[in-house]
Amino acid sequence: MKKILLIILDGLGDRPNRALGNKTALQAAFKPNLDYLADNGVTGLMSPVGFGIRSGSDTSHLSILGYNPREYYTGRGPFEALGLGIDLQPGDVAFRANFASVENGRVTDRRAGRIKDTTELSRSLETEIDGVKFIIKSGVEHRAALVIRGPNLSDRVSETDPHAINSDIMLTKPLSPEGEFTSSVINKFLIRSREILNNHEVNKKRIQNGEKPANEIMIRGAGKLPEMPSFEKLYGLKAACVSGTPLIRGIARMAGFDILNVSGMTGRTDTNYENVISAAVDALKTHDFVLVNIKGTDIAGHDRKPELKREVIEKTDRAMEGLKKLLDTTVIAVTGDHSTPCSFGDHTGDPVPILISTSGITRDYVKTFDEASVSLGYYKITSLDIMPLLLSYSDRSEKYGA
Numbered sequence: 035m036k037k038i039l040l041i042i043l044d045g046l047g048d049r050p051n052r053a054l055g056n057k058t059a060l061q062a063a064f065k066p067n068l069d070y071l072a073d074n075g076v077t078g079l080m081s082p083v084g085f086g087i088r089s090g091s092d093t094s095h096l097s098i099l100g101y102n103p104r105e106y107y108t109g110r111g112p113f114e115a116l117g118l119g120i121d122l123q124p125g126d127v128a129f130r131a132n133f134a135s136v137e138n139g140r141v142t143d144r145r146a147g148r149i150k151d152t153t154e155l156s157r158s159l160e161t162e163i164d165g166v167k168f169i170i171k172s173g174v175e176h177r178a179a180l181v182i183r184g185p186n187l188s189d190r191v192s193e194t195d196p197h198a199i200n201s202d203i204m205l206t207k208p209l210s211p212e213g214e215f216t217s218s219v220i221n222k223f224l225i226r227s228r229e230i231l232n233n234h235e236v237n238k239k240r241i242q243n244g245e246k247p248a249n250e251i252m253i254r255g256a257g258k259l260p261e262m263p264s265f266e267k268l269y270g271l272k273a274a275c276v277s278g279t280p281l282i283r284g285i286a287r288m289a290g291f292d293i294l295n296v297s298g299m300t301g302r303t304d305t306n307y308e309n310v311i312s313a314a315v316d317a318l319k320t321h322d323f324v325l326v327n328i329k330g331t332d333i334a335g336h337d338r339k340p341e342l343k344r345e346v347i348e349k350t351d352r353a354m355e356g357l358k359k360l361l362d363t364t365v366i367a368v369t370g371d372h373s374t375p376c377s378f379g380d381h382t383g384d385p386v387p388i389l390i391s392t393s394g395i396t397r398d399y400v401k402t403f404d405e406a407s408v409s410l411g412y413y414k415i416t417s418l419d420i421m422p423l424l425l426s427y428s429d430r431s432e433k434y435g436a
């Protein structure tokens with residue numbers, strides 16, 4: 035039986051970009067190590083969740099790990115909260131929150147200039163209103179998690195993220211009668227937060243320095259704690275997660291993974307790629323399955339920066355130099371969780387390249403790892419097919435039938 039290393043470059047898939055000579059970032063990148071693995075493996079295109087679905091990183095990662103989101107997904111919020119170390123309790127409602135910039139009642143930046151640190155801002159917003167406790171914890175850049183705790187709370191409330199700039203700021207609405215109390219108490223919190231954030235020293239300083247203020251908190255992905263069987267129970271695999279992204283850490287925590295901390299791992303484009311990959315290689319000594327998530331590709335896609343996306347791919351590739359040596363004992367798979375084309379600036383339903391490499395595998399004829407090349411590869415699959423394939427290539431599958 036072999037070990038399994040699954041490396042996910044977040045938002046990897048792309049479309050041809052004029053700035054890169056009509057190539058995708060993968061096509062334009064110098065990536066000898068990814069190409070080596072593709073050449074010495076099988077490749078193909080993988081559609082996250084299903085063909086043409088514009089999945090989020092939450093539903094796609096769940097499905098890649100074999101948890102059908104249609105069965106287990108209750109919203110993004112609980113995973114963000116768990117990933118930030120909040121001990122979510124049954125009855126809590128959790129949200130993903132963005133610190134955003136607002137001018138004259140309109141959102142000018144959904145990410146407040148990718149602000150570096152919102153810890154002080156989050157601290158200033160914690161409160162209790164009408165018997166409901168508001169717990170807010172900062173994540174990487176503009177990201178945060180909001181958890182509300184109290185009796186009779188419902189996740190049947192609308193989001194306040196317009197997902198577009200120049201849109202009016204929003205309040206929540208109940209999505210059904212059971213969401214009425216929750217919506218009204220959240221709106222009190224949001225109105226109070228605007229006041230606090232607009233007068234906060236951090237924002238005054240940002241404006242003085244010519245930076246956008248983080249003066250609005252927008253929420254989305256309401257959900258309660260999901261119930262999921264552990265990864266070990268599902269597959270008999272002891273698993274570890276190497277990711278600087280709280281959402282991914284939260285999904286892995288829910289699945290019972292060991293969550294590793296790595297020096298220099300930031301969850302941004304400036305992460306220490308060498309440390310991330312070598313921590314994963316180390317973890318293979320003590321674990322059967324290691325999941326790595328590299329977030330930089332998705333950040334570059336959202337920010338419409340094809341050169342940056344190419345750079346993230348090249349840095350990841352360089353850090354992967356030593357992986358060839360593992361192929362006798364390990365199945366190595368590389369893919370994305372969805373496409374974030376730089377030309378679109380958001381997730382699309384385009385399929386993502388996938389490679390699976392290990393010694394002794396029957397190779398296909400593909401020699402380079404990019405969207406067009408792997409379309410000639412062996413597989414056209416959805417994310418729900420990945421775990422059965424990894425189990426089979428690592429000689430861990432149970433026989434189906436007698």
Ligand SMILES: O=C(O)[C@@H](CO)OP(=O)(O)O
Pocket residue numbers: 091132144145177332333336
């Ligand atoms: O967290 C993120 O990186 C993205 C989703 O991929 O969300 P947002 O657009 O709110 O930054």
